[in-house]
Amino acid sequence: MSLPLQEHDYIGLSEVSPKGNSDINERSISKGLNLKATELRLGLPGSESPEREDVNLYGLNSLVSSGAKRVFSDTLNGGSEVDLVKNGGLFSPRSAEKVVEKKPQSSAAKAQVVGWPPIRSFRKNTMAISPPKNDNNADAKSGSSCIYVKVSMDGAPYLRKIDLTMYDSYSELSLGLKKMFSCFTIGQCGSHVIPARDKQSEGLLMDFLSGSEFVLTYEDKDGDWMLVGDVPWDMFIETCKRIRIMKSSDAVGLAPKGIEKCRDGN
Amino acid sequence: MDPVRKRTKDLSKSVDSAHLAPFPDEVLEKVLSLVKSHKDRSSVSLVCKDWYNADRWSRSKIFIGNCYSVSPEIVARRFPNIRSVTLKGKPRFSDFNLVPQNWGADIHSWLVVFAQVYPFLEELRLKRMVVSDESLEFLANSFPGFKVLSLLSCDGFSTDGLKAIATHCKNLTELDIQENGIDDLGGGWLSCFPETFVSLEVLNFASLNSDVTFDALERLVSRCKALRVLKVNKHISLEQIQKLLLRAPQLMEVGTGSFQQELVPRQFAELETAFGSCKNLHTLSGLWEASSVYLPVIYPACANLTYLNLSYATLQSDELSKLLPNCSNLRRLWVLDTVEDKGLEAVGSSCPLLEELRVFPADPFDQDMVHGVTESGFVAVSSGCRKLHYVLYFCRQMTNAAVATIVKNCPDFTHFRLCIMNPGQADYLTNDPMDEAFGAVVKTCTKLQRLAVSGLLTDKTFEYIGKYAKNLETLSVAFAGSSDRGMQSVMEGCPKLRKLEIRDCPFGNEALLSGLDKYESMRSLWMSACNLTMNGCRQLAKNMPRLNVEVIKDEESDDSEADKVYVYRSVVGPRRDAPPFVLTL
Numbered sequence A: 001m002s003l004p005l006q007e008h009d010y011i012g013l014s015e016v017s018p019k020g021n022s023d024i025n026e027r028s029i030s031k032g033l034n035l036k037a038t039e040l041r042l043g044l045p046g047s048e049s050p051e052r053e054d055v056n057l058y059g060l061n062s063l064v065s066s067g068a069k070r071v072f073s074d075t076l077n078g079g080s081e082v083d084l085v086k087n088g089g090l091f092s093p094r095s096a097e098k099v100v101e102k103k104p105q106s107s108a109a110k111a112q113v114v115g116w117p118p119i120r121s122f123r124k125n126t127m128a129i130s131p132p133k134n135d136n137n138a139d140a141k142s143g144s145s146c147i148y149v150k151v152s153m154d155g156a157p158y159l160r161k162i163d164l165t166m167y168d169s170y171s172e173l174s175l176g177l178k179k180m181f182s183c184f185t186i187g188q189c190g191s192h193v194i195p196a197r198d199k200q201s202e203g204l205l206m207d208f209l210s211g212s213e214f215v216l217t218y219e220d221k222d223g224d225w226m227l228v229g230d231v232p233w234d235m236f237i238e239t240c241k242r243i244r245i246m247k248s249s250d251a252v253g254l255a256p257k258g259i260e261k262c263r264d265g266n
Numbered sequence B: 001m002d003p004v005r006k007r008t009k010d011l012s013k014s015v016d017s018a019h020l021a022p023f024p025d026e027v028l029e030k031v032l033s034l035v036k037s038h039k040d041r042s043s044v045s046l047v048c049k050d051w052y053n054a055d056r057w058s059r060s061k062i063f064i065g066n067c068y069s070v071s072p073e074i075v076a077r078r079f080p081n082i083r084s085v086t087l088k089g090k091p092r093f094s095d096f097n098l099v100p101q102n103w104g105a106d107i108h109s110w111l112v113v114f115a116q117v118y119p120f121l122e123e124l125r126l127k128r129m130v131v132s133d134e135s136l137e138f139l140a141n142s143f144p145g146f147k148v149l150s151l152l153s154c155d156g157f158s159t160d161g162l163k164a165i166a167t168h169c170k171n172l173t174e175l176d177i178q179e180n181g182i183d184d185l186g187g188g189w190l191s192c193f194p195e196t197f198v199s200l201e202v203l204n205f206a207s208l209n210s211d212v213t214f215d216a217l218e219r220l221v222s223r224c225k226a227l228r229v230l231k232v233n234k235h236i237s238l239e240q241i242q243k244l245l246l247r248a249p250q251l252m253e254v255g256t257g258s259f260q261q262e263l264v265p266r267q268f269a270e271l272e273t274a275f276g277s278c279k280n281l282h283t284l285s286g287l288w289e290a291s292s293v294y295l296p297v298i299y300p301a302c303a304n305l306t307y308l309n310l311s312y313a314t315l316q317s318d319e320l321s322k323l324l325p326n327c328s329n330l331r332r333l334w335v336l337d338t339v340e341d342k343g344l345e346a347v348g349s350s351c352p353l354l355e356e357l358r359v360f361p362a363d364p365f366d367q368d369m370v371h372g373v374t375e376s377g378f379v380a381v382s383s384g385c386r387k388l389h390y391v392l393y394f395c396r397q398m399t400n401a402a403v404a405t406i407v408k409n410c411p412d413f414t415h416f417r418l419c420i421m422n423p424g425q426a427d428y429l430t431n432d433p434m435d436e437a438f439g440a441v442v443k444t445c446t447k448l449q450r451l452a453v454s455g456l457l458t459d460k461t462f463e464y465i466g467k468y469a470k471n472l473e474t475l476s477v478a479f480a481g482s483s484d485r486g487m488q489s490v491m492e493g494c495p496k497l498r499k500l501e502i503r504d505c506p507f508g509n510e511a512l513l514s515g516l517d518k519y520e521s522m523r524s525l526w527m528s529a530c531n532l533t534m535n536g537c538r539q540l541a542k543n544m545p546r547l548n549v550e551v552i553k554d555e556e557s558d559d560s561e562a563d564k565v566y567v568y569r570s571v572v573g574p575r576r577d578a579p580p581f582v583l584t585l
Helices: A022-030 A058-065 A093-099 A121-129 A133-142 A170-188 A199-210 A233-239 A256-265 B011-016 B025-032 B038-045 B049-058 B072-078 B092-096 B108-117 B133-142 B159-168 B188-192 B214-223 B238-247 B265-276 B295-302 B317-326 B337-350 B375-384 B400-409 B435-444 B459-468 B484-492 B509-513 B534-543
Strands: A148-153 A160-163 A214-219 A225-227 A242-247 B061-064 B084-088 B123-127 B148-152 B155-158 B174-178 B181-183 B202-204 B229-231 B253-255 B283-285 B307-309 B332-336 B356-360 B390-395 B415-420 B450-452 B474-478 B499-503 B524-528 B547-552 B564-569 B582-584
Touching (some): A148 A170, A170 A214, A170 A242, B025 B049, B038 B061, B084 B108, B092 B499, B108 B133, B133 B155, B133 B159, B155 B159, B159 B174, B188 B214, B238 B265, B265 B295, B295 B317, B317 B337, B337 B356, B337 B375, B375 B400, B435 B450, B435 B459, B459 B484, B534 B547
Parallel strands (some): B061 B084, B148 B174, B155 B181, B174 B202, B202 B229, B253 B283, B283 B307, B307 B332, B356 B390, B474 B499, B499 B524
Antiparallel strands (some): A214 A225, B524 B564, B547 B564
């Protein structure tokens, strides 16, 4: 399912979570490397560049600055939707011009560098035909269909997938997500990423998620981003396509009523 | 036996070295014919003129690693008695679509010469060559004693070409068609083997897509009593493979078809029996879509298995954990990353004799980390399988510490190919580059012959490689390095380097030219999406006339940039079949 380019009037962000580089960013800024200043941004002159985490890995930044003219440039598929943010921000000035109009969209838009990862065509084509077993297995086992949605969190290096049928209510979902993403929120505190095991950090985590730091949002069938908790649970699991744990500061423009609800509810 | 032309030696001429009676040619040739490895044969031929000639006349197998390094005419002149030819064509990165169509490596001109000079040719093994149906037909009709055809990663032919082979090669013992870009026009080719044809020993059509006539296959298998390798394609069902196994219990290597058929208990039992009756079975592959339901039919054969290829079966960790305790004799295991770290733990605990592990990604282009293996799986294998020396590992996260532990557990690595799938990704725990990981590999694994690096890497990695990798022959680099210094370190070190392939790295002309002294001792160098310019390449070509410096032009790029550069040594100069987009400087 690939969505057409959509105008998000409340959030100019891409829906992709930058890959685990917020930690690097913090550390490198503290080391005196001001990556933000050297950051290559998407956008035509005069257009508003979306505020997002700096995703340039320091090594790759030096790659670009040392004159690697064609890192990715000739390997990006010009015709497909190229998700530069997913690529970790690797792009040369030339390719930035090429792809500036394309915004990373639905999860169906996958970044494809020619010939990477290095898998032979036969294997690529074969595996493309067979669907991932996991979903089939789950179907067979439970007897009823599972509802898998991807959950991303701003600042986390990777996404998780959850089965919405495993939860009966918003509070269960919220708890489940907190557990799943606890390791990343601790990282956000500034220390290195460790799973939240001790009670002290749990407490910190709870405060984090139930406080003003993060809100749960989801994308519904129409492609709109909503705050989790606005609709009855049953309706939610039917219409929810993916979930994003977003920083409150970015959730500007979503129904204020919803924000209040979220805060109280959790 | 076929007549072997001998050159008679004039004994009187060599009386000068009277302290040793001249060694009769016949004896020398007989002795040298026992030297099999082509590298040793090469060394033999360099000893002295007599030995060169003895090797010349007695050599029956030839290996040409780069088809453009030499011409068929030169080969024919030097070696009059060749029966077996192995040829490799395109650069390896053509497997990943980095080499445009019509680049070259066509086998036909070779076949034309061989037909004249080697009418008794028996074996042809090709890798990354272009082979047309016409060529296959020509082959089938030119060599009456032809026995072995092996095509790996080739393209340009269709199943019609296979029809010609099946129809005309009356003495065929081996037909091995693997992973080729071919036009599959139907499975009728298999029915072209005549009913009188009984000599087949190896049949591998696992990567062909269309249905063959099962009846014809069953009859073929029944009458070829010496059949030892049978690898069928996805269209062969479980029930059918059971019938085939019954016909050929002597099989040593089996590639099954699809495992998705619904079986009743009787069929299940029959399959179990069939697998159990194959007492010589040591290699098992195929297993398309195998699931925990029917996988147990192979258990009776597992104890003897040394090579198990599960890389087309999307197994989960528990399924693998149940299977592996039956396979304690495994030396080689290929799996998909759907087995996850837990599955790999089972590998570590069940397969102590394991020497080779390959973990392929089930969903390589999905950047969401839903499935997959991590550094823990790799560590788990290394701690249980101390004899591990070959690994190919696709993962989405890795740490320097884990790699250090892995090579400490298994210091005997000869092939270490690690692919962290997100380009330029750092150690996910420390956010450091992965330099120390590969540093540990080259420092600890002194026997390392092949290395593929990935992740966030600075020049330090290459300094380590240059300094420590004394036995390294093949190096693959992508999205790595910080400056020319990186590649220079490799070119200044690595005394045994033969193949270097680089893509998307910040290495420029200075790096390229730092290898001037090295390229003639290497088979080839590939550099794409780096910082090379035409001028740099011209300079290389000017200084090294015995190298072919080829630039593959990309339409979209600047005239001064050299997007894809392929450099190789050759005794025949620039190739005459280069397409317009390949410039030889």
